[in-house]
Amino acid sequence: MSTKHRVRLFDMQFITACISTAMVLILLGLMLFLVLSAHRLSVYVRENLNFTVLLNNDAPESAILALQKRLDSEAFVKASAYISKEEALKEEVETMGSDPVEFLGYNPFSPSIELKLHAAYANADSVAWIKERILADKLVTDIDYRQGLMDSVNRNISKLSIGLLAVAALLTLISFALINNTVRLTIYSKRFLIHTMKLVGAGWGFIRRPFLRRNFWVGLSSGVLADAVLVAAAYTLVSYEPGLLAVITTDILLWVMLSTLLFGVLITCMCAYISINKYLRLSAGDLYYM
Template sequence: MSRRSGAWIDMQFITASISTMLVLLLLGAVVFFVLAANNLSVYVRENIAFSVLVSDDMKETDILRFQKELNAKPYVKHTDYISKKQALAEQSEAMGTDPAEFLGYNPFTASIEVRLNADYANSDSVAWIKDEILSNKEVIEINYPQDLLDAVNRNIRKISLVLLGIAALLALISFALINNTIRLTIYSQRFLINTMKLVGASWAFIRRPFLKRNAWVGILAGIMADTVLAVIAYALVRYEPDLLAIVTPEVMITVMGVVFLFGVVITTLCALVSINRYLRMKTNELYYN
């Protein structure tokens, strides 16, 4: 092996690393959107609130006690108590007028706004949760945006299936692109591989430097792709802090781990397949492949 071809880092190495990095960036972006979409669905479902209207005869201390009981339920994420006075103030602001002025009384009732944990934000769970809450005789009504919940769950399922399909397709495309890049790299060394084979070098000995080199291509490409993805995620959260509920550290760690692992495994595997192909070839076949 010449000094030029044996150089650990050369233009061919850099080109292969950059090409692989670009492919990993696309793959990482799709994995990110899949995981972020799941967090978004949880965020949306946990922020669909329903109102538990309580009787005017119920004292505020009893309402607060009932709120505490609701907070202890496994299906409750969070609750907010809205008194009659607060409800009147909010509606007056929304309507631009005070209904109590021409009615002579406050027409609104005290209520508790309940937000469910995402796992319970579905039609089946809501049905028995409403029955359980209505078993309290002081609860007069429950208002829940059932149509909105059904639409959200339906659209989330559709989006998740589309994203998973795109992720699977892009994984195949990524494999093909990285495989072609590595095959071209090893193709240029096919005569060197054959020469080493002819002088008696074992297949394992011949494979080792190529596998090591391409593993480093995957490592470098994975690190570069992860760095770019981390910078983009940081910029998004810095620009809009509320996105931290969706672009969580767990999401980024998972995305970066998948990208890095995929890069190393795919580059090494593709190199192994390509090397074995040329190791099996006879000398005269090298001129036609």
């Protein structure tokens, strides 16, 4: 590629088009990330809801550990933790700052097993039969879980997913319109050059080729720039809150980066193709009235 051709390809108009397109792609990438991570977020929230199995005060520790082992083998259990009476009392003292033993004269807490369920089982129907199944064990006295919170989480996540999909669809249309406008204005400034090339006998494919090549590089450069911004934002969030690694996963980030890059290339090339064909069909007189 000659120096002269590189100047025509990578000029100030090219840089301006890249920046404006990248800004649109960043917004689209953020929305795509939210849509893809909504499922991971719902799994993360559901699997961190506490499901407490309360046990008999006089239950021997060996029997409790055997029960915990049986629960761990169940398909609905993701993780479990045995909390003795002494550990429960210690947590209460640390949380409330007072010791119930001082005014009650005994430890009021029971041993328990904290369960975390797999996300697929964290719903009202599954919890009902899980509770019935666990209560059948003679060591278990009761099961404590926040049914209202679980129902609220499931309901709100469903609404959030639908809302994100609607916004993503709307933003995709807006992104197409904005990028199309940027590409169209760039080609508009070259409409007389296109007509001149037609007059000297250049074919449509020959005329389209440099415009498509230029917009391919605009889309590719904009996608790379947008991906860099998105990765930097994700890295900053994870550095600030490491717990977000459960939501901001590598596979989701890679999907967002790849989709943003492909969308940038496809949309700029498609818009360029449509705009060029429009000017190729016009006569010389029509060019002055646009």
